[in-house]
Amino acid sequence: MMKLTRITVKNPFLLLVLFLLLTLLSFLAEKAYIRNRVPDMEMAEFQEILLEKEQAMDILLNRVAAELEHTGWDAWIGEYGEEVEKKLQGEGFTLLLYRNDSLIYWSDNNIPLPWEWSQELFSRPFLELDNSFHLGLYRESEPYRLVGMILIKYRYPYQNEFLRNEFQEDYGLPSWIRVMGPDEPGRQAFPVRDLSGNVVFYLTGLAPPSDAAPPFSVPGFLYLITFLSLLFFLASWFRIMPDRKRYFTGWLFSVLFLTCLKELLRFLAVPQLVYRMELFSPLLYAGTGPWASLGDLVIFAVISFFLVYLLYSGITRFHITLPERKNLQWITGIFLYALAGGWFLFVEYLFRSLIIHSSISFELHRLLDLSVNTFLALMVVGLLFFSAFLILDGIFSAGIKPAGQKKLQMMALAGITLSFLLTGWFTGFLQVVQIIIFFYLFNALLIWFRNHHRKGWKYSFLTLLVLLFSLLALYNIVFFNTEKEKNVRKVLAVNLATEHDAVAEVLLEEMGEKLESDTILAGLLGKSVFSPMEVDSIFEYLQTEYFSGFWEQYYLEITICDEQSELEILDRDTVRNCYAFFDEMLEMIGEALPRSNFWFLNDPNGRTTYFGRFSYPVNPDMINTLFIRLDSRLTYTHLGYPELLLDNRFEKSTRLERYSWARYIHNRLITQSGDFPYSLSLDVYNPPEEEFSFLHFDGYSHLIYRIDPDKQIIISTHDLRGIDLLIDASYLFVYFFLWMNIILLMINIPGIFRNIRLTFKTRIQTAMVGILFMALVLIGGGAVYYSIRQYRAKHNEMIREKIQSVYVVLDHELAYESFLDPGWSRGQYVNLNDLLVRYSNVFYTDINLYSPDGKLLATSRPEIFDEGLTGRRIDNQAYRELRWNRKAEFVHRENIGEMSFLSAYVPFTNAENQLLAYLNLPYFTKQISLSREISLLVVAIVNISFLLLILTIFLAVLISNKITDPLRMIQRKFSRLKLGRSYEKISYEGEDEIGELVHEYNRMVTELARSVEKLARSERESAWREMARQVAHEIKNPLTPMKLSIQQVKRAYEDRAPGWEENFQRFTRTMIEQIENLSAIANAFSHFAQMPTSSFEPVNMVEKVWNIAELFGNTENVEIRVDVHGLSEAMVVADKEQMLRVLTNLVKNAIQAIPEDRPGRVGIDLTLEGKRVIIAVSDNGKGIPDELGEKLFVPNFTTKSSGMGLGLAIVRNIVSNTGGSIHYETRVGEGTTFYVELPVYHPENQSSGKESPRGKIP
Template identity: 30%
Template sequence: MGIRGKIRFLLLILGACCIVTALSLRHSITKKELLSYEAHQLQKNLDAKEQIVYNFLSDPKQVENAKSYHLNENFGLSFIKAYRGQGINILVYQDDELKFWSSFRAFPSNPENIKEGSSFVVLRNGSYEVIKKKAGSYTLVFLIDVKSQFDIQNQYLENTISKHLCPANSLSLASYPDRDVYGIRTIKGEPLFEVKLKQGYSRGIYATIEVWLWIIGLFSFCLFFNSLSAWLAKGGRPVAGTLLLIVFFLAIRITDLEYGWFNHQFNLQIFSPTIFGESFFLPSLGDFLLNVIAITWVVLFMYTYSDKYRAPEWIKSSKAGGLVFHLLLLIVFSGLAFLFDQVFFGFIKNSKINFNITNIINLGWISWVSIIILCLAWFNMYLIGNIFMQQTLQLNVNNRERLILFLAAFFVYLLYRIATGFSIFFIAYALFIFIMAWNIYIRNKKFSIGIFAALFFCLAFITSIKYLRFTDFKEKEKRYNIAQKLGSTDDPKVISSIESLEKAVSTDAFIAEYFKQPAILESTFDLHKHVNKILLGGYLTQFEYNLYEFNDSDSIISNEKSVALSYYKDLVKSGSVKVPESNFFYRLNYTFGYQNYFGIIPIFVDNRIRGTLVIDLKSPQYNYNSQLPEILADGKIKSEDDYSNYSFAFYNSGKLINQSGKFTYKLASTDFKGSVGKGEIVSDTLNYTHLVYMPASNKMIVISKEKVSYVTRLATLSFFFLVFIIFSITLYALIWLLKNIDESWGSWFNINRSLMINANKILYKTRIQFSIVLSVVATLLIVGWTTYFYIREEYRKQQENFIKEKIRKVQMSYEKQIFSTGGIPEVSDQANADFNQFANINATYLNLFDVNGDLRFTSLPKLYDYGIIGRKIGPEAYINLKIQQKSEYINPTEHIGENFIYASAYAPIKNSLNKTVAYIGLPYYANEADYQSKIGLFINTLINIYALVFVAIGILAVFLANQITSPLTFIQDSIRKTKLGQKNQPIQWSRHDEIGSLIKEYNKMISALEESAAKLARSERESAWREMAKQVAHEIKNPLTPLKLGVQLLEKSWREKDPNFEKKFERFNKSFIEQIDSLSTIASEFSNFAKMPDTKLEKLQLLPIIEQARDVFTNAEDAEIYIFNHAGRDVTVLGDKDQLLRTFNNLLKNGIEAGNANNRCVIKIRIVHNETHVFIEVEDNGKGIDPYLQDKIFVPNFTTKSSGTGLGLAFVKQAVENAGGTVDFKSSADVGTTFYLSFPLS
């Protein structure tokens, strides 16, 4: 087994070991061990926080400072800054009166009930470890966050163990029935609480290790099969190698798709079908990515070995067969485009991925994965096109015939599209094919920035067109679904929630007890708050509601609004519709655009009706764009519909009954026409599109949205253009690194050396382009970065000024109000209503606190009723207003939960005596969202503008670089045409600039050069001919001497009548003929060499010439000549046929004559080519050439043979150079000699 085979075997072993290790790791680690590990980490973190608290309490100075937190603002603010961020808060009591609090999140109802030392306490909004210590009249209570417990959950409020204790979010608090639990103790060993593993926990660090083991294992298998397939391809079986690789990836992917083993092994978000799911082959985004990677791997393999594939001979030789093959490949490539189109249509339509690329800053990692998939898909299309075109080079079809076939197919399809529905997509795609074909067939794949820029532009144009079309289709479909939902009489979510509410009310023990003894419990039991808590758990929190209690005689029990039970019974009789799956709830049937339900629920106690509870539910009318603060949005019932960019109008009998949004509708529906049950899109001249939906013949819903502007469309094009450029540069850099990194210690040196070499090869034109683009990009980045920081600060200042102005107006208005009413009112329903009205008038949320920081009134009671925060003013605000006596305080980073940040303004409220009687707070809950929205809009606008500028600068750079370097190109062409010994035309340049000076000097140079060349040529000719004459004279004298001696001897024998005269005459005659033949050979070689300048260049097929030379020596004894044609096609060069034939004759003759007597002479001729040249190697296994003679073998008359003129290799060199080629050699003693010839392709 060779080294390559061993490497393949090692890859197989490595892959198997990694996968076996991953499987064993999964089964070897039990849940108990995981629980122990995670709980130990929690215990360790909790111990650290306890130690911080005990260190604080053991420091007398710290304790004394804590007693004065409410008096010394520096002490209090220092504690908040140092400890609150770690999840540690403090409450300071003096004689059971709360004096200081570091957070308004949680407050124990009675600190006296808390034991001294450490304990575990469950409060309204979570669980805490409480550490209590008494210090004289003071009581210090430390709260360490353990677990949040909110009545509602969303992205800001999560019922999880504190991240300070359990960053992996792997544990939850255990309850009594749980078995697999782990006890958490205090630092002193006292039990606190128990934890358990969260359901579906993915095993943290172990899961990460498993994922990487699987990835490395599968990658090793892929490398093994790739290596095996490459071995088959290099051995002349590329189809078998390709099929092996395809079968391997198909087996892996189909197995995974069928059994979902990778997704089941790890609960990865990317494999969730809730993000994307379309079919068996595309069940998730992760599977889509794996499919594309597998296809890319196979296509890259085919591209790498594309020169190994061979078309059948009958296709290669047949003109008709070649044209049909071209047409079939064109049809297949076009079919791939339509498959690509359908796949990405489904990708956008059947996913919940954010594809809003005009809002780049809000694109998540899922969106970028999708963009990478798109780039890989286009990369595959490019490679497949190259592979197809590479194969057609073997065929007997010229470029003119290819162009005619392409244009014919294009115009046929154009006529078809005109008849069935025109689309610019196929024109752009045809242009993409044409540019690729031109680069391959005409330019032989020469690299050009312009070519690739054109390809990227075509791809970006196609992608942007399809993206806008698909997203527009999806948006209209979404708009239609919203219209159907708004026009629907019943919402399934509402029906389900009403059913749950009815069951909860009917079986609630507290409600039954209330109706059993209403007179006793009325003052102590708040029925409204209790029912509100039940309503909180469902979809009905968005509804406004009223409760009415009636006794068993149908008389109202307690409600300021007197409504008779008979009113609701009459509604039932008048045609209200009974809610499905409900026994006591009905829906009013004359509502439009909103929903109104009421329930008449009998309350049974001991199987006897004790009364009736009426619940009246009404959804907000048409207010689709206004929402409660996000902190109060229930994540479980959050609607997927986003109405923020839409305007709505409701028409009843042609009259506008209400509207919402930016668009201004007419009072009558004359501008809109529709059909019942259908959604029709209407455009107007105000840059809006309207979906008109009629749920009934007299009802109409109009949903309007702004059209996509041309600037946005252009930004989309520039975005994809830049993405494709960046992807290509990244891909090229990776491939370049893989090619230049080897396993030796000097790999980094090799990279640096390669970078230096490649840098020196960069054209001056390219350097100018790069410099222009880099300068502009650097300037844009600096300006953009500076502008971003400036705008960010300006937005913050604007928000601060806005909230300051708002709080001052509110402060003045409320002070005027209490001046007129005589002071702060006592807490009552009427006072609450008045305060809510005051907040509504000022269009803001407000909180009123007394001078001790306790909440009195709020316009957003749910925030406090749900226990999200405690009923205290923020500690920083209290310190600034109470201790520092500031006239106002702005807190730009007030927190609720883990990550809900908002700005809040506070101001003191003074009475007529200028005495502070309360503090009013203005929480700006939308502050951060508004700030992020503005900053996001600014950044997105900046990115889109910069993208357009970057594209424009790139085009401008190419134009300017061409303009700047065009004189250099002109000079280069002139210098290229300059030839010694010929008349050279001077360069004409009219401008008197630096280029003009350069050209002037050049013209002087060629004039002097011509004169010098003429003299040099004349001198060299004379010298060469003198030397040649000496060599030829010497060669002629050599045979003349034995001729003269032979004639003299023959004359002497004849004169002396030698009896052996006839034998001597015969022997001398034979010798004379041989010497005369030698003289003839010398004369012929000299004549041929002298005729070398007479070259007749023509286009020649090189392979037939080589085969003809081989045939001359076919009958040579002890010699074998082999031709290996790796070019894949007949190569054409420009040369003299007779000279090239004699060249190969000379090389083959020299190879045979240099043969070793002990071995059979073997000569191998190899033919390869690239985009521009063909390379021929002529290798023999002869004696080789001595090293000290190697630099002389092309010198005329130099020979290493006893018989020879020394003109053969000189002739070879001259003939090759006449054809524009080069010749070189490499020789080793007793191994052989290899001659390397290269010719430019014609």
């Protein structure tokens, strides 16, 4: 007994249940994440790791103590020192060795530690140092004291890109957790114990700060999956919508529901964890309204694309068309195209806003400036623009049938122009005109494509669409980015005009507190009268202790006054009270710096000037006031300030690094910075009179800011090069091309990948691209590796040359010294620091001097050591190589925080070859610029390699097309080669393998033409013989009894036999039966050529399919499977009896084709594709051999033992008369599928009496 089954769509409401469960799970996960402290498990793991480190350090200390006792210090450092240092690396371990309470060995020079044993510091295990927290372990082995230090967490005085207050990486704890000493546990503190069980310190602040931007955590991932599950549920729900009314009602509900849900969540900032992410921060993108942040834009873009795609699917699925009435048709068409144009311009507006009002970089050729946010923003724009294209195609699909192509183009022209004109009226016509060109181009491309392909999409067309969109995106990026960059330059120019120095101001803020509490300075100022020498001493003290290093770029001037002091004003030739004069100056041009006793003086003299005021009591009745004035040096080029010393709060001041700039006063160059060589006179550039003007020359874009007629500032940047545009276009095309494929895979547009085959051309392209890609990767990788290696070697050589140059000049100053100490002075040099600062500015590098025992003697950059960023000891590895291994030079990489830099060392000796110090050149001041140069070199190589890769893919396509063109030509000729048609030869001039193939083809065509002619003649003769035989056979059967009956009647009549009348009656009945039999035979042979008169009417093929399924449903050993894809009706115009005959014949043939030894399966599948109803009848029978395929629809041909072979011929005639077609697919041994395609009947397009395919509808 056969089972009748119906294939149905899976229940989409299971996705609704999944969505609700994920919502609940995400909510609970978020609550747990926000409220939860650092889990106890993580704290227990921290405790366990610390105990393991303590145990390892304890073993190491015992071992070192035993080795020292056995070998002594000198032998130990040579035999075991290097081995011990390798064990300490990467573990956060530091080993100190004191002999007779003096430090003689240190494994890490980054920790500020005392040279002499400090009982106060080392009396307890918890060590709170200037830049870090440690757990200390101690051993004594006279005369040695060993200290093993286990790093817990860094604690720098400020943080930046290189200095981060984080835990040692093995612990895995977040940086917001604070470390507190054992005497100050605080609230909700976690006690940390040592191996003895004693509490050594506490961890507090275990909960994340409320204002911290959370990372993309598990709750965030769950919310993302929840959002996607909601969209999948809605998509599945729409797939089972049975009619257009429910579909579009549901679509409107979805628009309302998703819009309200999005806005409600945005208004409430829920989920809290999601809306606290950086993606929703106004610092990243500051939009307005529903698009206030990049995160809001991402959600909006995904929802918009989803809703537009659902609308587009409904239009094509239910064949929605414009109204039939012409006036209403015009109004609707123009309105829809105006709406599409408005959407396109809205997307343009969002794109512009994304570029101008965000900190996101869109310059794709600057790979180092890109981030994930760049690609998210481009994804938003891509989804919205593709939505606009779907809207255009939906309008075209709805209007092409009732309106026609020409009328539709006129509607598009009117509607789009109306939309753009209205928008241009309010927003600026120029940009709208530029965008309208792209929009018309997209629309023209769509119309051209739809004229050739009414159904589906071609992959090549979508690729062309992506290319055009990439060019549009590039145009927008260049246009809006230029606008944004010009605005940025204007802001920078205004900031430069104020002559503030952000680095100086942060240093003055820190310096103010030190000056107020400096007891030495207070002692120097504690007099009522000062001699010139005493004033000079105060000046030298200030310059040495406070205004060295960075402050070399400023002139220092001091004035000391009390309340009664008078000042002689030379330029005015007057005498003024000191306090009154300075108070008046500060009131007029002073601008107080926050949290400081310094002022910025807004004095338009081309200099940056700061003024400080500090009071020191002399006695209860007298106070001396120190006035400090700092004026920047004109046209002064200084070493600069290392990024290592800049707080995160002042990183924005580094934006000028990308630019060159100059300041002019009275048309004369005062100061300049950057790569561009400015002229000494501004007149050379002939600047306009406007406040802001832009000029282009020498490959640069220059902004000239006219502060007043006497003061101008120029800020310059490189012009955008053609190669940069080409690289940007390539990256955009590849990015959007990848997104196109992702979208196609997600929505599974039918036919996109169906015809993708690994053809000969594809194999050639794949092989060529693969080989070239590998070659480019290897060459590019090798070029990057070799370039970096050469670059580093070059800088190693440069630092070696520079340290030798510094050595020479220092040798000139110190060659005859027998001993060096920090108090050294001579002539114009106040001390060693002053000497190193002077030569540091000459050689544009920092300089350190270390004593023979490794102590810091002097430095040109005292801030590094004063801030506690590193210790005042020489690097341990350098010290070992120079002192113990006697090397004349040593260069290696050192680290401060996360900054890695080159550092060179040489022994510095006097004229008698006596070691005075170790000379060190740390390259950390220029390290960032050097790293940036290497990075830019790598980016350039990557960009060029990528460009070459795109070029090779393009060439591979061209070359493979050229190679395979002859083969495709041969393939086309073969595909057109059919029996009974003219046979066209191929013209090919080449004398290669393809030429030989063409020659053989032409020869085969000639032979085939002759063979076909013979075959046709033979088949015609054979067909007539076979037809005659079958007709004679079928007619002969009734003729024989007819002849006998006639002979019998004749004899009976002649013999006048009794019962004549009765015999005659029997004879006439027999003759009538035989004549009817002959008539039936004649009718059967004529049915295939001419069908009986048909009665055409609308027929629901869904009902007919189910009727046939029920009719054959009881066939033994056969299962009938029906799939109508959720359709309740599929109307065609036909004769319902003939449709039953077609289905009956096909199903009956399918059943008879199944061998008796296998379970039968017959499938009837009905689908609607565009304007066609397709019915597929399949079986799992024996299939049809190739040699029988061409004869299958030939009358009188049959593969069965009975019947006259007219069934399929009649079926083809019925289908053909109905305006349809029939074909089949077969696999020998597996089965056959017959496809019947019939035109769909649309009631709104038919009227009473309208002509049907072969007659009239009654």
